[in-house]
Amino acid sequence: MAIELDALIATYQDLHRHPELGRQEHRTAGIVAEQLTALGYAVTTGVGGTGVVGVLERGEGPTVLLRADMDALPVREDTGLAYASTATAVNDDGETVPVMHACGHDLHTTCLLGAAAALVDDEAWQGRLLLVFQPDEEGGGGAQAMVDDGLFERFGTPDVVLGQHVAPVPVGVLGVRSGPAFAASDALRITLYGSGGHGSRPEATVDPVVMGAALVQRLQTVVSREIAATDTVVVTVGSFHAGVAPNVIPDEAVLGLSIRTADERVRTSVLDAVGRMTRAEATAAGATREPEIEALTSFPPVVNDAVACDRLRDAFAAAGRWIVVDPGPVTGSEDVGILADAAGAPCAYWLLGGADPALFAGATTVEEIRALVADLPSNHSPRYAPLAGATLESGVAALVTAARSWLG
Template identity: 75%
Template structure:
């Protein structure tokens, strides 16, 4: 059972070595289910695809939902760790890609297993623990799929939703922010149509590569020139595909965009600006067809409840193990808020420091912490690697403290 630091580190290293993409977390789900059954939890698998739900009851009292996501990313690992991933998987486009736990979901799973063990051993609390190991967070589908599969009808509604996300903050630091804590996310696919031809005769074509390049540059003005400095927005072009040979001007180019906002008005404005720019650049280039703008996925901002955040922050500080800071709104996104919204209950979702504290020597303010964080490999980087043992111990303690602050 995952009760000792060494046992938890071994679980973490195994999960890190064997990541799985969203919707494909069969091995991970099996490991989770086996450990929870050994701890005497009531375990159900296959919820919302590959999700695992486990419950433990100790008499009358509140129900506390603790959530961890399980999926990896199509990233080739470059950490140099002895337990680095060499796994590959087939993505939705039918191509084989390297896979890595570049976002730290292996940390999340390990921490929740550790917390499950400590809560099972603790006989003093009253109420009900509802553990949700969620698939497919990166594609924004997992929380919705579990809700659609009857999560709350089958296992009951919680009184609060709790969870954490590892980040390149120093180990021992927890970031708690009330209100819009994590940004809403929208992913878009844009297809720009040109008129192909020979690379030596561009005058006989409408070049979608040039059109795409102009569109990418113009999209940078959305945040820089259309969004107020006091508002939060990010527009990233993460993928640009066009052409097959140096001497052929292709028929089309495809862009994939990621948009992050924390305010619905700003979100509406950004999405409208993207559509306007895409269509405007196509018209300016004389494109033979209107471009296609498709929304691939969308999930809302995580709205942290102020009272719930105050309660968990107090619990973290009372333990004497953590330094609690307010990181402000985070432009990263999370679908955990959907669980709280669908259940109609408060949410408290915090950042878990996972970086070597020695890297932050001399930093005493949030601004100084941010400057160091900006220089470290971030989540989704092929070089992202939390300090395993101390991070896991900190994360387990945080989850247990948060849960106990609500349980009777």
């Protein structure tokens, strides 16, 4: 009863055309539940909000958790694909925003559906499959929401947590790294308070736009002057909102920050520096009200288990269809580690190549490949578009190979 590639591509294109923001993945969850039910899985919906869990039991053996995320991003698509998204949604602030699967979660979901079908057809294994289709990875709350909703009390504790993330490296390459593999993530909202007034009389105001602009520049020194060059840190100001008219100085400015770190000591130092610089800029500008620094989301790094990764590398190598590399520490973040931590199970989470290998023709060194990757649209870009068919084939096979390396 395996899903054929054409059907997989059709599912992928449908999910891509109809993306949904975190905690709004109702249509996606319905498609997942329908396909898993047809395959014979015991299916539960509404776990952690919009999460879906499928269970398949085959006698005595280990429980293997395979995880895929389902949510999309507030990005306007610019890929030019025939199945490009034109969808919009209302975000948590009540704003209507464009929505796109700019991170590849539609591909993750489709790959896991394909693996679910392949593992039903494979009668050579014993044990228990626990398929977790998770909401709200981008918001950082989906994994915790499923845990809080009794994921492991209701469906059992896994012996290993497995999953993958598509990346702009060639199809046929898998990236497996032991230890800290994906960075911790902290998202902050900073509100700077000024005193508004007429644009022609700035001397009668405290201008939060200028204050915010100065802070944006100052924050660039967190990495370059506050943290050792050997530590992995990214500080990004992803949004800056202030004012509604060119001749009116507003009362406040709001900045959105994304911080990625790989070490708790460094994370503490970065957050302290951000707070100190924010308060200092407000004081320097003469603000009469303290700025507010609000933590929106926070989740830990993904730490891959060394023994589990060794088993994974051996299984991938034995399959003979992939080039397996150590990608180094990834500054992107993932909340899949929360599932492993809550279960007390080893985690093995890898990168899945999703770029057209033809784009890398002639590259013979790691440096040349990295240079070409840097030129490609990355995850979260409005132009990000994995090579659908070949990536789906590779991703399904990788999930099946990983699961079979644990299932007897």
